Amino acid sequence: MLLDLTTTTLVEWSRWQFAMTAIYHYMFVPLTLGLALMLAIMETMWVKTGDKSWLNATKFWMKLFGINFAIGVATGLILEFQFGTNWSNYSWFVGDIFGAPLAIEGIIAFFLESTFVAVMFFGWNKVSKRFHLVSTWMVFVGANISALWILVANAWMQNPVGMEFNPITARNEMDNFWAILFSPTAISKFTHTVTSAYTLSACFVVGVSSWFILKKRNLEFARKSIMLASVFGLISIILTIYTGDSSAQDVTKTQPMKFAAMEGLNEGGRGAAFTVIGLPVNDPSLPTDKMKKMEYAIHVPKMLSFLGYHDFNAYIPGIQNILDGYTSQSGVTYPSLEQRMANGRTAIDALKTYKQAVKEENQILADSTLQVFKANYSDFGYGYLNSPYDAIPHVPLVFYSFRIMVGLGMLFVLLFAVSLWYAKKRKFEKFKLIPYLALFCVPMAYIASQCGWIVAEVGRQPWVVQDLMPTNVAVTKIASNWVITTFWMFAILFTILLIAELKIMFHQIKKGPETDN
Amino acid sequence: MLKKAWYLYYDGFKNMPRWGRTLWLIIIIKLSIMFLVFKLWLMPNFLNSQYDSAEEKSDHVFKELTTKP
Ligand code: HEM
Numbered sequence: 292m293l294l295d296l297t298t299t300t301l302v303e304w305s306r307w308q309f310a311m312t313a314i315y316h317y318m319f320v321p322l323t324l325g326l327a328l329m330l331a332i333m334e335t336m337w338v339k340t341g342d343k344s345w346l347n348a349t350k351f352w353m354k355l356f357g358i359n360f361a362i363g364v365a366t367g368l369i370l371e372f373q374f375g376t377n378w379s380n381y382s383w384f385v386g387d388i389f390g391a392p393l394a395i396e397g398i399i400a401f402f403l404e405s406t407f408v409a410v411m412f413f414g415w416n417k418v419s420k421r422f423h424l425v426s427t428w429m430v431f432v433g434a435n436i437s438a439l440w441i442l443v444a445n446a447w448m449q450n451p452v453g454m455e456f457n458p459i460t461a462r463n464e465m466d467n468f469w470a471i472l473f474s475p476t477a478i479s480k481f482t483h484t485v486t487s488a489y490t491l492s493a494c495f496v497v498g499v500s501s502w503f504i505l506k507k508r509n510l511e512f513a514r515k516s517i518m519l520a521s522v523f524g525l526i527s528i529i530l531t532i533y534t535g536d537s538s539a540q541d542v543t544k545t546q547p548m549k550f551a552a553m554e555g556l557n558e559g560g561r562g563a564a565f566t567v568i569g570l571p572v573n574d575p576s577l578p579t580d581k582m583k584k585m586e587y588a589i590h591v592p593k594m595l596s597f598l599g600y601h602d603f604n605a606y607i608p609g610i611q612n613i614l615d616g617y618t619s620q621s622g623v624t625y626p627s628l629e630q631r632m633a634n635g636r637t638a639i640d641a642l643k644t645y646k647q648a649v650k651e652e653n654q655i656l657a658d659s660t661l662q663v664f665k666a667n668y669s670d671f672g673y674g675y676l677n678s679p680y681d682a683i684p685h686v687p688l689v690f691y692s693f694r695i696m697v698g699l700g701m702l703f704v705l706l707f708a709v710s711l712w713y714a715k716k717r718k719f720e721k722f723k724l725i726p727y728l729a730l731f732c733v734p735m736a737y738i739a740s741q742c743g744w745i746v747a748e749v750g751r752q753p754w755v756v757q758d759l760m761p762t763n764v765a766v767t768k769i770a771s772n773w774v775i776t777t778f779w780m781f782a783i784l785f786t787i788l789l790i791a792e793l794k795i796m797f798h799q800i801k802k803g804p805e806t807d808n
Numbered sequence: 809m810l811k812k813a814w815y816l817y818y819d820g821f822k823n824m825p826r827w828g829r830t831l832w833l834i835i836i837i838k839l840s841i842m843f844l845v846f847k848l849w850l851m852p853n854f855l856n857s858q859y860d861s862a863e864e865k866s867d868h869v870f871k872e873l874t875t876k877p
Contacts, residue, residue, distance in 0.1 A: 357828075362835075362838075368847075369846065372842075375851070375854060376851040383855060383865060413816050414816060417816055461870045646874075764872065767854045777850055
């Protein structure tokens with residue numbers, strides 16, 4: 292199983308494999324997070340009002356939740372296997388930070404979910420109304436706790452804080468748990484991910500209910516579900532936009548290259564304009580094809596500075612500024628990437644010498660090289676780059692994904708506002724366009740969520756751990772044809788799971804809720 | 809209490825509709841493929857499968873970190 296083909300092929304296939312499994316995994320996750328909350332709200336309405344139609348609605352959506360939960364749960368395991376097999380250098384490098392908390396969280400969430408999910412499904416008529424309701428709420432809590440630590444881990448990779456690198460073991464060790472948990476990146480990552488998952492779930496409920504409206508079936512049930520999901524969706528999308536705005540501000544500060552790529556911005560400055568839409572193309576006058584010229588661009592003056600810092604005149608660096616070195620809005624001066632690469636190489640050399648000095652018990656040399664290493668550690672990862680242009684992510688992919696996510700976010704505001712308005716006036720089914728729009732928004736919500744992850748993950752390339760470890764160092768040097776083989780195996784497994792989910796789900800939707808008044 | 813919990817599961821599984829049984833079948837097949845085929849056979853933990861001690865693992869990663877790819 293040892294190295295054959297080139298490292299580039301290996302890195303590319305390992306990335307494709309991770310991306311594919313993560314995309315499939317995230318097709319199952321968001322509905323679990325949001326539908327659990329809506330179920331809890333619907334059941335609460337039933338317990339409070341005694342209105343049986345809420346009970347029927349709860350039972351129907353619970354069935355769809357169960358299908359998605361059962362098929363989707365544990366698809367994330369494959370990602371964990373990949374860490375150990377394909378990204379072993381990375382796993383070792385960060386292992387101590389996440390091992391224990393992830394395990395504890397896994398156990399807590401597993402017990403919360405497995406016990407209360409059982410009561411939720413099997414407990415009707417066997418436990419008291421109140422205990423059943425508490426169980427449904429606990430399923431929501433368990434599902435959302437499961438999301439917390441993995442998102443904190445992801446945030447740490449985007450903005451590594453609260454740790455110290457141990458040059459003897461070659462591992463990062465946690466030295467401030469709270470700094471990791473409450474880093475602004477972790478907060479915006481968790482809140483944006485869960486609120487966008489709630490938005491997706493609301494789109495799902497409004498969309499599926501619209502199908503009943505179009506089929507002129509189970510109308511009372513559909514109207515009730517649309518009403519609740521529209522209110523829930525409107526609140527969720529407002530929170531999604533708010534947390535998305537906080538995410539953008541965080542990215543501006545912690546990952547300026549990602550922010551510049553999201554905008555296709557080559558030359559930044561004060562009062563930078565936001566590009567609403569444009570066509571990124573190659574231009575021979577640019578130093579590399581990784582940078583793009585923006586054709587047919589529509590700009591909003593000063594808007595980008597506002598998005599980044601809530602200040603119309605704030606300084607936003609472009610890709611060229613980052614390559615050349617710049618002083619940020621908060622006054623920190625960053626050297627050119629050539630310089631950061633030199634610093635990185637100094638850190639790598641110092642690490643090597645340090646280890647040798649420790650082995651030979653040369654304390655003086657060990658102390659001095661450790662100083663050099665620590666002074667240059669923040670640029671450690673740049674030492675592995677071959678050219679400053681390696682630090683630029685795929686601009687068109689990130690640029691378009693960001694616009695699709697935000698554009699669809701605006702469409703969802705329209706959907707929930709219109710559906711709430713007409714549902715309240717009991718005119719939802721009069722304008723056929725609205726239920727069709729709602730149906731259209733179901734796949735769109737999944738597309739928006741996947742685009743969000745593309746912005747976050749493709750946008751941070753080449754880094755696995757921002758500024759410290761690029762993908763080509765994180766990867767395990769195993770045979771790439773082995774990675775290609777397992778890629779196709781996962782693709783087949785996940786496709787079968789998805790087809791099974793869709794088939795069972797469509798069948799249950801067609802059957803409809805149990806009773807209808 | 810334990811008896812009650814056992815009964816909840818027992819009765820739940822016994823009276824499960826057909827679609828529920830299909831779901832459980834999918835869950836069991838899925839988890840067996842993941843653990844038996846992938847974890848045990850195709851996706852071993854690289855460092856654990858190559859080295860025994862933490863020191864050996866750390867030496868390996870150290871070498872990777874100090875050699876430019
Ligand atoms: C409408 C305004 C929105 C803004 C300003 C916005 C902003 C952002 C930003 C800046 C990121 C990247 C964060 C990072 O790299 O760390 C992101 C990621 C993401 N977005 Fe959005 N977003 C918006 C709407 C949406 C919508 C409607 C959805 C889905 C329904 C969504 C789902 C996601 C997801 C799943 C991620 C990846 C997780 C994360 O990084 O938080 N976003 N968004």
